[in-house]
Amino acid sequence: xxxxxxxxxxxxxxxxxxxxxxxxxxxxxxxxxxxxxxxxxxxxxxxxxxxxxxxxxxxxxxxxxxxxxxxxxxxxxxxxxxxxxxxxxxxxxxxxxxxxxxxxxxxxxxxxxxx
Numbered sequence: 560x561x562x563x564x565x566x567x568x569x570x571x572x573x574x575x576x577x578x579x580x581x582x583x584x585x586x587x588x589x590x591x592x593x594x595x596x597x598x599x600x601x602x603x604x605x606x607x608x609x610x611x612x613x614x615x616x617x618x619x620x621x622x623x624x625x626x627x628x629x630x631x632x633x634x635x636x637x638x639x640x641x642x643x644x645x646x647x648x649x650x651x652x653x654x655x656x657x658x659x660x661x662x663x664x665x666x667x668x669x670x671x672x673x674x
Contacts, residue, residue, distance in 0.1 A: 590666045598659050605650035607643040614647035618655050622648060 598618040606613045611631035615624035625648075631640055 587666060591663065594662050594666060595659075598655070598662060601655075601658070603651045603654040603658065605647050605654060607647040607650070608639075612640070612643040612647045614644070614651045616648065616651040616655055618659060620652050620655060622651075 601618045602615050602623065603618070604613060604615040604624075608631055611628040613624075613626040614622060616622050625644065627640070627644070631643065633639065
């Protein structure tokens with residue numbers, strides 16, 4: 560082994576990983592798991608068409624509620640209603656994803672970790 564390159568039994572890591580770092584990583588993982596569970600249970604809502612269509616999704620990106628004002632139902636323009644539904648659902652999902660990403664950045668201190 561080259562002089563100054565790690566200690567015996569440390570796999571050449573140079574002793575760079577210490578117990579404090581391991582404890583910090585474990586705490587970060589616990590915080591991330593707790594935050595993920597909280598966000599998955601949270602609900603996110605969005606509206607489209609001036610509020611005539613409203614969609615609610617969970618942090619798991621599951622649609623749990625869809626409300627359509629009867630005024631939005633025009634048999635002559637079903638396509639517009641479909642577009643409003645898609646827009647409301649997609650915006651609710653984006654809100655959930657943004658919230659999760661923001662919370663993840665807070666926990667990881669801005670580290671770009673692959674989760």
